[in-house]
Amino acid sequence: MIKAAPVQRKFLTPGVYVLLSIVLIGVFFAVRRFLFGIGAISNLNDQYPWGIWIAIDVASGVALAAGGFTTAALAHIFHRHRYEALVRPALLTALLGYTFVALGLLVDLGRFYNIWHPLMPSMWSGHSVLFEVGICVMFYLTVLYIEFMPVVVERFMGRVALPGWLAHFKGVVEFLLRLFDRTLGRVMALFIIAGVLLSCLHQSSLGALMVIVPYKMHPLWHTPILPLLFLMSAIAVGFPMVIVESIWAARTFGRKPEMHLLSSLGKTVSVLLFVYFSFKVGDMIIRGTVPWLFQPGLESFMFVLEMVGGVILPGAMLLSSRIRHSAPHLLAAALLVVFGVVLNRINVFLVAYKPLYATERYFPAIGEIAVTAGLIATLILVYRLMVTVFPVMAVETESDRSVEEWAHDVETKRADQRMSVPRGNTAVTQRRDS
Amino acid sequence: MxxxxxxxxxxxxxxxxxxxxxxxxxxxxHARKVDGIGVLVDTTLCIGCRKCEWACNQSNNLPEQPLSSFENKSAFTSNRRPDAAHYTVVNESRPDGEPIWAKVQCMHCQDPACASACIVTAFDKRDDGVVAYDASRCMGCRYCIVSCPFQIPAYEYDNALTPQVRKCTFCLERLDEGRAPACVSICPVECLTYGRRDELIALAHRKIARNPDRYIDHVYGEHEVGGTSWLYLSSVPMTELDFPELGDAPVPCVxxxxxxxxxxxxxxxxxxxxxxxxxxxxxxxxxxxxxxxxxxxxxxxxxxxxxxxxx
Incomplete structure (x- = not known):
């Protein structure tokens, strides 16, 4: 029922060349890591076993992919159908985000080839928070690919063209696509709910990871409610990511952003931010950690930067209707939220982490930065490629379409479908049709 | 609170x-009532000969150096930490001017954070009290190193394909042969006592009672983070010998x-x-x-x- 189509744009632009060169530099360092070890390209050591590969690639990556489950919940569980135009881009971001979390881990894990071990019942570790994170992320990644299948079906069913000897498999692929088309719609609701559940579980558990180090973490961040704070901040950053992405994609592909939808999301975000803020402050008062704010040093500075720049400021900006309805201002506020959450993950995993016998502070090596930058650049390129191949972005007509038109379109389309043979689209339609 | x-x-x-x-x-x-083996370290007896370091390297096939090189006292100028090639180190502290030596190694916690943290149960608190590591399970996430309240596990960062977490093994192979750990066997002044943990705790308290002037009334490791298999007696608080100050609750509790x-x-x-x-x-x-x-x-x-x- 979403009107989405592949983007018709030239793939290679100057920006793409810049991204490609960042990718190449990252690949260079990644190759060195696989030849000479993690120590050869990173500043990781026995004092700081985790660096930006965990704080940015994994923790921030997972948080910023939260747009996938928050929009899915909004559109498909709470049935706010006008937001459906945002679901596919957010889904694609989540899918790529989590895929790149896994890829990033391959560089960081010492024995990356054992990454499947948590699936072995003989190695299950019920006490381990990391085990829960790992299992939930693996399942959620699978769910995300399943949620994306209807888009693949929509694009390729009935027009599979495989080059060379692969052409022999055309029949098989077509059969699979038709199978997916017939079956997925009926069960998609189960996967959508599972996706939201799995997200809630592992987003919170990511925070629980650092609860186990009371003696090594700065009191401004160490609290037993870290899991709750991580979940709340992930939910709060989901919509800002959708906003950033929509406005940015609209700009790159010369379209108009769906401002009606985005600005009402912005309002929700300000509420979420203030709820998060009140929990954070309440926790600090209860645990009596407020005095730490007045201890001069990197920690208190980073904390204030995170809370003022990433929570209070964007929260206040988004209260203003004028800011919410101006694309550049809304983008700025959303970027601040993204900045705040990334800074929070960096603070929790790196700044707050103080080894007992620290001789020097951790700062990422060139190689670590290059690998992280390379991963992000690859992600952007793959996203760009995917939206040119698959119908992800909502179709834009000449005039700026209003919400009512959207709703009308959706309704008409659904009425059509009720009369005709059900065609594979999104889950909800299928559910209702079946 | x-x-x-x-x-x-x-x-x-x-x-x-x-x-x-x-x-x-x-x-x-998660806590199990493990009453296994342990080692009692009486820091008031240690003479800083570092023979335990040499024996440890021998027993665990770590890079070998001649015994004479361990007589080099310049090692005491800086506070060393165990690493991937040294499972134990002896450090010197002078809280009151006089040198006190303390051996550092994995404490083999009763409720180990590393075992609780590990995603693939590569760490195991065995029934005999040893915290053992199984490299074949490990995927190298290093969460164990993050979680350790004593900052003990070390990693082979320069091994590209088969890095391991390295730490005191309690000389498992020797234990299986019914022998004491290498460091205990070589100690020339019986500063290290190997035995059942509950008996060692009783022994430690007897020693304190007999010599209240020699020891402070505290057995480090009896209650710290839920108790450890390695226990320390000393004339000053262990925190003055650069050991961490820890509460009694096991770290994995929360x-x-x-x-x-x-x-x-x-x-x-x-x-x-x-x-x-x-x-x-x-x-x-x-x-x-x-x-x-x-x-x-x-x-x-x-x-x-x-x-x-x-x-």
Whole structure:
């Protein structure tokens, strides 16, 4: 029922060349890591076993992919159908985000080839928070690919063209696509709910990871409610990511952003931010950690930067209707939220982490930065490629379409479908049709 | 207010999905009553000869150096830490001018954070008390190193393909042959006593009672982070010998309480699943009623509800 189509744009632009060169530099360092070890390209050591590969690639990556489950919940569980135009881009971001979390881990894990071990019942570790994170992320990644299948079906069913000897498999692929088309719609609701559940579980558990180090973490961040704070901040950053992405994609592909939808999301975000803020402050008062704010040093500075720049400021900006309805201002506020959450993950995993016998502070090596930058650049390129191949972005007509038109379109389309043979689209339609 | 009280408070205020009472009365579900072996280190006897370091390297096939090189006292100028090639080191401290030497190695905690943290059970607190590492399970995430309250496990960062977490093995192979760990066997002044942990604790307290002037009245490791297999006697608090100051609660307590509450018989996740399904079903016919702005408040409330019910 979403009107989405592949983007018709030239793939290679100057920006793409810049991204490609960042990718190449990252690949260079990644190759060195696989030849000479993690120590050869990173500043990781026995004092700081985790660096930006965990704080940015994994923790921030997972948080910023939260747009996938928050929009899915909004559109498909709470049935706010006008937001459906945002679901596919957010889904694609989540899918790529989590895929790149896994890829990033391959560089960081010492024995990356054992990454499947948590699936072995003989190695299950019920006490381990990391085990829960790992299992939930693996399942959620699978769910995300399943949620994306209807888009693949929509694009390729009935027009599979495989080059060379692969052409022999055309029949098989077509059969699979038709199978997916017939079956997925009926069960998609189960996967959508599972996706939201799995997200809630592992987003919170990511925070629980650092609860186990009371003696090594700065009191401004160490609290037993870290899991709750991580979940709340992930939910709060989901919509800002959708906003950033929509406005940015609209700009790159010369379209108009769906401002009606985005600005009402912005309002929700300000509420979420203030709820998060009140929990954070309440926790600090209860645990009596407020005095730490007045201890001069990197920690208190980073904390204030995170809370003022990433929570209070964007929260206040988004209260203003004028800011919410101006694309550049809304983008700025959303970027601040993204900045705040990334800074929070960096603070929790790196700044707050103080080894007992620290001789020097951790700062990422060139190689670590290059690998992280390379991963992000690859992600952007793959996203760009995917939206040119698959119908992800909502179709834009000449005039700026209003919400009512959207709703009308959706309704008409659904009425059509009720009369005709059900065609594979999104889950909800299928559910209702079946 | 300590963390456990805070968790209790969370439960009482209804933030925890599972009633807080159940979580609080079960302080650390992971803890096992392990009464295995241990080593008592009497730092007042240590002469800083570093022979234990040499014996450790021999026993664990670590890079070998001639015994004479361990007589080099310049090693004491800096505070060393165990690393991937040295499972134990002896450090010198001079809290009152006179040198005191203390051997550092894995403490083999009773409720080890590394074992609780490990994603693939590569660390195991064996029934005999040894915290053992199995490299074949390990995927190299290094969460064990992050979690250790003594900062002990070390990693082979320069090994590209088969790096291992390295730490004191308690000389497992020697134990299996019925022998004491290499460091204990070589110690020329019997500063190290190997035996059953409960007997060592009794011995330590007898020593303190007999020589109240020689020792402070504290056995380091008896209660620290829920107890450790390695125990220390000293004339000054161990914190003055650069050992960490730790509370009595095992480090994995809080996370495991949270974890086991969230997954209590899988009821909370299934309840959330059912709850979301319910919402999906109930809102299915209102999909066209999405008024322009009014719907936001409901959505916000609902999203917040998710947050509130998941801790």
């Amino acid at each position: 300590d963390r456990r009280e805070f968790t209790k408070l969370l439960g009482a205020t209804g933030l925890a999905l599972v009633p807080g009472k159940a979580a609080a009365s079960d302080p650390h579900p 996370t495991e309480t949270i974890q086991h509450s969230i997954f209590k018989n899988f009821v909370p996740p299934l309840a959330l699943y059912a709850f979301l399904g319910q919402i999906m079903w109930l809102t299915r016919d209102r999909e066209q009623d999405a008024e322009a702005e009014g719907s936001d408040a409901v959505a916000t409330q609902a999203v917040r509800d998710q947050g509130g019910t998941t801790l």
